[in-house]
Amino acid sequence: xxxxVESGGGLVQPGNSLTLSxxxxxxxxxxxxxxxxxxxxxxxxxxxxxxxxxxxxxEYTDPVKGRFTISRDAAKNMAYLQxxxxxxxxxxxxxxxxxxxxxVCSLTPDQYHYWGQGTVVTVSS
Numbered sequence: 001x002x003x004x005v006e007s008g009g010g011l012v013q014p015g016n017s018l019t020l021s022x023x024x025x026x027x028x029x030x031x032x033x034x035x036x037x038x039x040x041x042x043x044x045x046x047x048x049x050x051x052x053x054x055x056x057x058x059e060y061t062d063p064v065k066g067r068f069t070i071s072r073d074a075a076k077n078m079a080y081l082q083x084x085x086x087x088x089x090x091x092x093x094x095x096x097x098x099x100x101x102x103x104v105c106s107l108t109p110d111q112y113h114y115w116g117q118g119t120v121v122t123v124s125s
Contacts, residue, residue: 002026002114006096009119012086020081020119022096027114029053033104034072034079035112038092038121047107048094049081057105063089086123093118 008020022034035050049070051058058070069082079096097112106112 004096004098004114004116006094006116006119009094009121011122011124013125014087014123016086016123017082017084018086018121020083020094020096020121022079022081022116024077024079024098027098029072029077029079029098030074031102032098032100032113033102033106034070035097035099035106035109036068036070036079036081036094037097037109038090038094039118040089040092043092045095045109047109050105050107051079052105053102057103059105059107061107083121086121088123091121091123093120 003025005023033052036048037045039045049060051070067085072079095118096116098114099112
């Protein structure tokens with residue numbers, strides 16, 4: 001059974017940092033591109049970042065560019081999203097997702113094959 005499990009969310013003050021983790025089981029993440037998405041209350045799910053299976057290519061959407069960093073660890077079968085200088089507008093449920101393909105980095109959620117259940121990030125003073 002394939003599972004993606006996010007962790008690391010929580011309540012932080014503006015300007016602080018969080019690192020989200022995505023642990024995979026039932027699949028080899030090395031065969032998949034990874035995406036991070038988020039959904040704020042009352043809004044549609046939006047892309048945050050993606051990275052190819054070997055980490056050669058990463059992309060970020062404009063709202064997080066320069067503040068968030070996506071990475072992955074093949075040995076641990078995990079992916080991460082380092083979030084710095086957090087803002088209240090970053091408040092959302094964050095999801096990791098996996099897309100089959102070693103050279104795939106997609107910001108289109110419908111293309112992803114597997115999803116985690118999400119972890120809540122709240123940025124507030």
